Amino acid sequence: MEYEAVIGLEIHVELSTESKMFCGCSARTFGEEPNTFTCPVCLGLPGSLPVINKKAVEYTAKIGLALNCEIARSTLFHRKNYFYPDMPKDYQISQYDLPICIGGYVDVETKDLTRRVGITRVHLEEDTGKLTHISRTGRIGEADYSLVDFNRAGIPLVEIVTEPDIRSPEEAKAFTQKLKSILEHLEVSDCNMEEGSLRCDANVSLRPVGSEELGVKTEVKNMNSFRAIQGALAYEIERQKAILKRGEVVEQETRHWDDAGNVTVPLRTKEYAHDYRYFPEPDLVPMELSKDWIEEIRVTLPELPDVRRKRFEEVYGLPTHDAVLLISSKAMGDFFEECAETYPDAKRVSNWMMGELSMYLNAANLEIDECAVTPRHLVQLLKLIDDGTVSGKMAKSVFEEMFETGKLPKVIVEEKGLVQITDREEIARIVEMVVEENPSVVEDYRSGKERALGFLVGQVMRLTQGRANPQLVNVLLKEKLGG
Amino acid sequence: MAITKKDVEHVAWLARLALTDEEKDMFTRQLSQILEHAGKIAELDTSKILPTSHVLPVKNVFREDETRPCLSREEALSNAPAKERGMLKIPKII
Numbered sequence: 095m096e097y098e099a100v101i102g103l104e105i106h107v108e109l110s111t112e113s114k115m116f117c118g119c120s121a122r123t124f125g126e127e128p129n130t131f132t133c134p135v136c137l138g139l140p141g142s143l144p145v146i147n148k149k150a151v152e153y154t155a156k157i158g159l160a161l162n163c164e165i166a167r168s169t170l171f172h173r174k175n176y177f178y179p180d181m182p183k184d185y186q187i188s189q190y191d192l193p194i195c196i197g198g199y200v201d202v203e204t205k206d207l208t209r210r211v212g213i214t215r216v217h218l219e220e221d222t223g224k225l226t227h228i229s230r231t232g233r234i235g236e237a238d239y240s241l242v243d244f245n246r247a248g249i250p251l252v253e254i255v256t257e258p259d260i261r262s263p264e265e266a267k268a269f270t271q272k273l274k275s276i277l278e279h280l281e282v283s284d285c286n287m288e289e290g291s292l293r294c295d296a297n298v299s300l301r302p303v304g305s306e307e308l309g310v311k312t313e314v315k316n317m318n319s320f321r322a323i324q325g326a327l328a329y330e331i332e333r334q335k336a337i338l339k340r341g342e343v344v345e346q347e348t349r350h351w352d353d354a355g356n357v358t359v360p361l362r363t364k365e366y367a368h369d370y371r372y373f374p375e376p377d378l379v380p381m382e383l384s385k386d387w388i389e390e391i392r393v394t395l396p397e398l399p400d401v402r403r404k405r406f407e408e409v410y411g412l413p414t415h416d417a418v419l420l421i422s423s424k425a426m427g428d429f430f431e432e433c434a435e436t437y438p439d440a441k442r443v444s445n446w447m448m449g450e451l452s453m454y455l456n457a458a459n460l461e462i463d464e465c466a467v468t469p470r471h472l473v474q475l476l477k478l479i480d481d482g483t484v485s486g487k488m489a490k491s492v493f494e495e496m497f498e499t500g501k502l503p504k505v506i507v508e509e510k511g512l513v514q515i516t517d518r519e520e521i522a523r524i525v526e527m528v529v530e531e532n533p534s535v536v537e538d539y540r541s542g543k544e545r546a547l548g549f550l551v552g553q554v555m556r557l558t559q560g561r562a563n564p565q566l567v568n569v570l571l572k573e574k575l576g577g
Numbered sequence: 578m579a580i581t582k583k584d585v586e587h588v589a590w591l592a593r594l595a596l597t598d599e600e601k602d603m604f605t606r607q608l609s610q611i612l613e614h615a616g617k618i619a620e621l622d623t624s625k626i627l628p629t630s631h632v633l634p635v636k637n638v639f640r641e642d643e644t645r646p647c648l649s650r651e652e653a654l655s656n657a658p659a660k661e662r663g664m665l666k667i668p669k670i671i
């Protein structure tokens with residue numbers, strides 16, 4: 095039997111407000127000394143009272159508008175009760191049946207199709223503290239004790255829940271990428287997955303192809319990179335497929351993605367029995383988002399990735415494939431546009447960004463705004479190619495050097511004496527030398543073996559350390575041999 | 578709407594309360610009475626009334642997104658029975 099995967103995602107995003115959700119503690123606590131950003135409110139001390147951060151509400155509405163949601167006119171916070179030491183209050187202030195945003199969608203482009211993924215809801219809550227489990231074996235299930243840092247407790251956190259509209263690990267990854275790009279354009283979160291400001295959980299089930307009924311699902315947690323999302327979901331789908339093919343049933347449970355082991359493992363479920371006894375938060379009064387307020391927020395929406403993509407296609411004449419990749423992060427799009435402002439051939443900028451630049455970024459595991467190459471570097475390099483100073487091949491080695499050192503291409507070219515040889519006579523001299531030294535290859539070429547020419551070109555390039563203008567070498571060699 | 582002893586045990590577990598058998602019986606009886614009373618109120622037709630989550634007619638109490646000084650780490654951890662490396666040390670939970 096053929097099975098189809100049904101995937102829904104839950105994405106948590108920390109908002110980049112200055113202060114926490116319900117108190118004045120700084121929300122910029124990542125990497126800081128543990129427990130240095132707390133106060134009686136986020137520590138849940140008796141007698142303290144929360145007050146809602148207005149900007150966090152506006153950011154959430156902004157996200158909702160960007161995801162085509164309806165913004166609730168009347169909304170409030172609920173108390174979610176649970177015993178787990180990541181929250182000092184023993185509850186989390188969250189939202190329940192009246193979230194700020196409901197019912198939107200995101201269009202996700204993958205290689206084969208564009209999929210419209212429904213957004214069930216977007217709600218606002220507070221992040222929890224961070225637990226570090228200390229164990230001799232290093233396994234999460236075998237901890238001896240835990241350490242708690244409350245710096246993160248109370249940072250505004252938005253939860254975005256999708257409909258089960260996603261059908262493959264690739265789509266899940268593409269959706270998350272698109273969502274991340276939208277959030278970056280909105281400038282409401284730094285979306286740093288490694289630092290945990292964007293986190294992804296998934297509900298996964300399988301069903302026979304053609305069936306409308308949903309199978310038993312598992313919840314997969316701890317996917318902290320795009321690679322992890324794809325890896326974890328692919329693993330989980332295969333695992334469930336094997337169970338179903340044996341005629342057994344999938345157990346409904348929460349599983350943890352083990353990034354190092356490339357497997358999902360069950361978390362012991364007893365402690366996770368969900369009985370949160372939600373009730374309206376008595377310490378906070380309800381919110382009413384007036385039409386005017388929502389309109390005020392709507393006008394602050396920037397150009398979003400879909401519109402930007404179309405503009406890249408129309409204004410710069412880029413193919414859709416290029417434009418989709420260039421808007422996959424705000425920083426990529428910004429880099430491209432900065433180049434295109436000072437360099438006329440946008441397609442060439444795009445080629446270099448998707449070729450060399452992406453290759454080196456992937457290898458170094460860097461984001462485009464973290465690397466030494468700036469738009470100024472790339473444009474200068476392209477101009478050096480245009481004016482004949484360097485050949486395309488030389489430009490690639492210059493690129494490597496500027497990626498490593500951050501030096502401008504002109505400096506590298508000067509330091510290394512990399513200037514291209516375009517002098518006809520100088521090249522002709524070397525061509526002559528190569529032809530004299532390789533009589534048998536020359537003979538091969540003259541007897542019709544075209545490939546022999548490539549060898550001779552290679553020899554010229556070797557003798558000039560790659561600096562000879564390749565077109566000129568070809569022309570001069572053919573002239574010489576043709577005679 | 579009667580409550581069973583099993584319900585009491587479940588709620589006690591959620592609240593991490595250790596009840597004796599006598600207490601469970603007592604709460605089963607008392608909670609049932611409370612629910613019966615609530616059931617009487619529920620007989621009223623409230624279909625045209627919005628749920629009252631808060632009794633005061635106050636809405637939209639916000640603060641601006643501004644930071645204020647935090648507690649020192651010493652103050653923050655002063656109630657913790659055990660500490661290690663600037664963090665609260667707690668028994669294993671998974």
